[in-house]
Amino acid sequence: MIRWLRLVAADAELAPYLIGIDRPHLVGRLTEQLGAAFGGPVATRRPTGGHWRRLGLTEEQHLRVLDYLAASLYRHDVPFDVIVVAQRIAAGRG
Numbered sequence: 001m002i003r004w005l006r007l008v009a010a011d012a013e014l015a016p017y018l019i020g021i022d023r024p025h026l027v028g029r030l031t032e033q034l035g036a037a038f039g040g041p042v043a044t045r046r047p048t049g050g051h052w053r054r055l056g057l058t059e060e061q062h063l064r065v066l067d068y069l070a071a072s073l074y075r076h077d078v079p080f081d082v083i084v085v086a087q088r089i090a091a092g093r094g
Contacts, residue, residue, distance in 0.1 A: 001031045003075070007068040014065065017055045034086055066091060 005027055008014050057065065066087045073083045 001027045001034075004069050004072040007072065008065055011064065011068075014057070014061060017057060030090065034089055038082070062091070
């Protein structure tokens with residue numbers, strides 16, 4: 001999750017959307033959500049699905065955030081079908 005957020009923060013067009021966001025908290029919420037979706041402990045807080053959409057991103061920007069997630073997971077040899085599920089969850093459609 002941290003690598004994913006670093007990729008988003010390094011994107012000149014997306015970085016301004018993270019100004020004022022508690023990044024460690026965001027990483028924790030995203031990690032909790034994806035972990036629960038893949039059989040880990042159930043999240044005790046409300047789901048973060050679609051959190052990126054609430055930042056006011058365009059559809060193109062939102063898709064780029066999901067592409068960064070895919071790249072981060074792919075780097076760790078996560079199977080393609082799992083990456084697709086993770087993207088759906090992060091998009092709030094999972």
